[in-house]
Amino acid sequence: MGLDRRGPIPALQMRRLPGARLHGVPPGYTAVAVLIAAHASVSLVGPSGAVPALMGDAGLAAAAALASAACMHRTVLMVRHYRMACFRCYSWLLAGLSCLAAAVGNAVWAWYELVLDVAPPSPSAADWSFLFFGPLALAAFVTAHGEQVSLSARIRLLLDTTLVAGSLFVVAWVVALALAIERVDSPVRTFLVLGYPAFDLALVSLLLALRARTPGERGGIGTGVRVGYLMIVVCDSIFTMPAVRNGYRSGGLLDTGWFAGYLVIAVAAWYGDGWRPERVGRDASGAGQDSACGAGCSIGLHDCDAATGREVALTIAAPDIPAPGGTRFIDSPSRWGSLLRTVRGILPYLAAAFCLAGVLADGLDTARRMDPVVLIAGAAVLVALVARQALTLFENQRLTEDLRRAAATLQHHAYHDPLTGLANRALLTDRLEHALTQRQAEWEPVAVIFLDLDGFKGVNDSVGHETGDRVLVEAAGRISGSLRVGDTVARFGGDEFVIVLEVGTTVGGALVVAERIRGRLCEEYRIEGPAHHLGASIGVAFSEPGGSASNLLRRADAAMYRAKTAGRNRVVAEPLAATWAISHGETAPINA
Structure with missing residues (x-):
C-alpha cells in the first residue's frame, strides 16, 4: 500500500447504491435485519440439536468472515480510488484482521463441536484467535484517528x-x-x-x-461499525460471568448478539453509511464529467494527498444536498452537538x-x-x-x-494598516483628538503634516503593484525613522501619509521635521531592477482654539495641494502658521 504517483487524484463523486435513498434504508440493512430476526427466532423457539449449534458456530464464523471481507473490500476500494494508503485505509485493514481473527476462532470452535462432536479444549486455537480480536480492533480505532x-x-x-x-x-x-x-x-x-x-x-x-x-467522518470508521463492535463487546462481557459461561450453549441468544454485531460491521463497512465512491469519467479536455445528480452539489471528504501524504479535502458530489460555490464539510447534527459536549464534559x-x-x-x-x-x-x-x-x-x-x-x-x-503596519485612519483620528484636547488647555499648537508621494503612480504602472507596495513599505519606514518618540504617523490612503506632532511642537520645528521627511523620501529606492526616484508634496497645518480634528486634517490636505500646485516636491505651511509663529515669538515662515 505505497504511494501511487501516476498523476493527480481524479474527481470523485458519491453515487447511491441501487434501491438506496438519501433518507431511506439500503437493501443490505434490510437483509441483515431479516437474518438477525431469523437467528433470534431459532434461538428462542427453534428445535434443540444440530440446527441451533450450526447457527451458533458456523453462523458466527460466516458472519465474522463476512465482516472481515467487507472491511477488506473497503480498504481496497479506498486505496484504489484514492491512490494511496492513508491512516483510514490502515484502520479498515486492521478492522478486517480483527474480524478475521474472530472468524478463525469461531471456525475452530465449530470444528470441535460440529465435526469432532467434542467440547473445545481450554486453551485451544480458538481461545488464542479470540484473544487477537481485541488488540486488532483497538489498533483499528486508534489508527482511524491518528491524524485528526x-x-x-x-x-x-x-x-x-x-x-x-x-x-x-x-x-x-x-x-x-x-x-x-x-x-x-x-x-x-x-x-x-x-x-x-x-x-x-x-x-x-x-x-x-x-x-x-468526535462523531464518525466520511471515509473513516463510522457509527455503524462502532455499534457493531459495541454489540460484540457487550456479549463478550456477559459471557465472562461465571453463571452465563457455565450455562452457555451454542445457538442461544448470546450467539444472536455476536451474530448481529458482525453483520452490522459487515453492512456498515460495505455500504459506508449508504454511499460508495466511484471514479468520474474525463473528457478530452481533462475536465470531470458531471454526474446525474448535477454539478455543484458537493460534500467534504477528508483524504490523503498522494504527493505530500497529508490529509486534504476532496470534492465529492452528493444528490439532494445543495452546496453551490464549492465544498462544504459534514458536521455532527446540531441536535446531537449539545449532547456530545455534555457527555464529553x-x-x-x-x-x-x-x-x-x-x-x-x-x-x-x-x-x-x-x-x-x-x-x-x-x-x-x-x-x-x-x-x-x-x-x-x-x-x-x-x-x-x-x-x-x-x-x-x-x-x-x-x-493599523495591513500593508505598512502604520496607524490607520481610525487610530489617527483618535490620537489627533486626544492631542487637541491635551494641548488646547496649554495653548500649544498641534502640527499635522500631510504628504503625498510624487511619482508613485509611475512606479505602479512601470513595475507593477507588488513592487509599488514594497516602495510604500520602504517609504513608511523612512517616515517613521524621521520622527520623535510620541509622534504618530498613519497611512491615510494610497500613497498619502499623515503625521501628528504633539509634544513640544513649534512652527519652525514642525517645518524642520517636514523638510527632513521630504529629504529622506527623495532618496532613491532600490527594490527590484533600476532605482526609483520619488518626491513628496507636503502640507503643514496647525491647530486653532476650538478647532476639530477633521478641520485640521482638511487644512493640512489643502496645504499639501498648494505644494503640488506650486511645483511638487516641496513643503508648504498653511497661512495660520505665521500667526502661531508670531504669537509665540518665532519668525514667520516664508513658505506659509
Missing part, C-alpha cells in the same frame, strides 16, 4: 480511555473476574481469562471516549463514580479483606482523573492565552 487530533487531544483521549477502562475493570472484577480467576489452575488459562475481557474493556472504553470526542466524572461504586461494593463485603486488585485499579483511575483535570486546566490556560493574543491581534488589525 493534536498531541494534547491524544493524551486526553488516552486518559479518558484509562478512566472508563479502569472503572469497568473494577466493576467486572468484583462481579465476575475475581471468581473466574479462583477456578483457573494454570498461568496460560489465567492469561486467557483476564486478557480477553481486558482487551474488550479497553475497546469499549476507547469507543466511548472517541464517541464523546461529564465522562471522567461518570467513570470515576462508576469506579467508586465498584470499590464500595468490594469494601462492604465484611467477610474478607479488600481485594488488592480493586485498590490498585481504583488508585489508577484516581491518578488518571487527576491527570485529566490537570490537562484540562492547562488547556484552559492555553485557550485563555490564545484568546488574549487573538484579541490583541484583532485590535491591532482594527487600528
Whole structure:
C-alpha cells in the first residue's frame, strides 16, 4: 500500500447504491435485519440439536468472515480510488484482521463441536484467535484517528480511555473476574481469562471516549461499525460471568448478539453509511464529467494527498444536498452537538463514580479483606482523573492565552494598516483628538503634516503593484525613522501619509521635521531592477482654539495641494502658521 504517483487524484463523486435513498434504508440493512430476526427466532423457539449449534458456530464464523471481507473490500476500494494508503485505509485493514481473527476462532470452535462432536479444549486455537480480536480492533480505532487530533487531544483521549477502562475493570472484577480467576489452575488459562475481557474493556472504553470526542467522518470508521463492535463487546462481557459461561450453549441468544454485531460491521463497512465512491469519467479536455445528480452539489471528504501524504479535502458530489460555490464539510447534527459536549464534559466524572461504586461494593463485603486488585485499579483511575483535570486546566490556560493574543491581534488589525503596519485612519483620528484636547488647555499648537508621494503612480504602472507596495513599505519606514518618540504617523490612503506632532511642537520645528521627511523620501529606492526616484508634496497645518480634528486634517490636505500646485516636491505651511509663529515669538515662515 505505497504511494501511487501516476498523476493527480481524479474527481470523485458519491453515487447511491441501487434501491438506496438519501433518507431511506439500503437493501443490505434490510437483509441483515431479516437474518438477525431469523437467528433470534431459532434461538428462542427453534428445535434443540444440530440446527441451533450450526447457527451458533458456523453462523458466527460466516458472519465474522463476512465482516472481515467487507472491511477488506473497503480498504481496497479506498486505496484504489484514492491512490494511496492513508491512516483510514490502515484502520479498515486492521478492522478486517480483527474480524478475521474472530472468524478463525469461531471456525475452530465449530470444528470441535460440529465435526469432532467434542467440547473445545481450554486453551485451544480458538481461545488464542479470540484473544487477537481485541488488540486488532483497538489498533483499528486508534489508527482511524491518528491524524485528526493534536498531541494534547491524544493524551486526553488516552486518559479518558484509562478512566472508563479502569472503572469497568473494577466493576467486572468484583462481579465476575475475581471468581473466574479462583477456578483457573494454570498461568496460560489465567492469561486467557483476564486478557480477553481486558482487551474488550479497553475497546469499549476507547469507543466511548472517541464517541464523546468526535462523531464518525466520511471515509473513516463510522457509527455503524462502532455499534457493531459495541454489540460484540457487550456479549463478550456477559459471557465472562461465571453463571452465563457455565450455562452457555451454542445457538442461544448470546450467539444472536455476536451474530448481529458482525453483520452490522459487515453492512456498515460495505455500504459506508449508504454511499460508495466511484471514479468520474474525463473528457478530452481533462475536465470531470458531471454526474446525474448535477454539478455543484458537493460534500467534504477528508483524504490523503498522494504527493505530500497529508490529509486534504476532496470534492465529492452528493444528490439532494445543495452546496453551490464549492465544498462544504459534514458536521455532527446540531441536535446531537449539545449532547456530545455534555457527555464529553461529564465522562471522567461518570467513570470515576462508576469506579467508586465498584470499590464500595468490594469494601462492604465484611467477610474478607479488600481485594488488592480493586485498590490498585481504583488508585489508577484516581491518578488518571487527576491527570485529566490537570490537562484540562492547562488547556484552559492555553485557550485563555490564545484568546488574549487573538484579541490583541484583532485590535491591532482594527487600528493599523495591513500593508505598512502604520496607524490607520481610525487610530489617527483618535490620537489627533486626544492631542487637541491635551494641548488646547496649554495653548500649544498641534502640527499635522500631510504628504503625498510624487511619482508613485509611475512606479505602479512601470513595475507593477507588488513592487509599488514594497516602495510604500520602504517609504513608511523612512517616515517613521524621521520622527520623535510620541509622534504618530498613519497611512491615510494610497500613497498619502499623515503625521501628528504633539509634544513640544513649534512652527519652525514642525517645518524642520517636514523638510527632513521630504529629504529622506527623495532618496532613491532600490527594490527590484533600476532605482526609483520619488518626491513628496507636503502640507503643514496647525491647530486653532476650538478647532476639530477633521478641520485640521482638511487644512493640512489643502496645504499639501498648494505644494503640488506650486511645483511638487516641496513643503508648504498653511497661512495660520505665521500667526502661531508670531504669537509665540518665532519668525514667520516664508513658505506659509
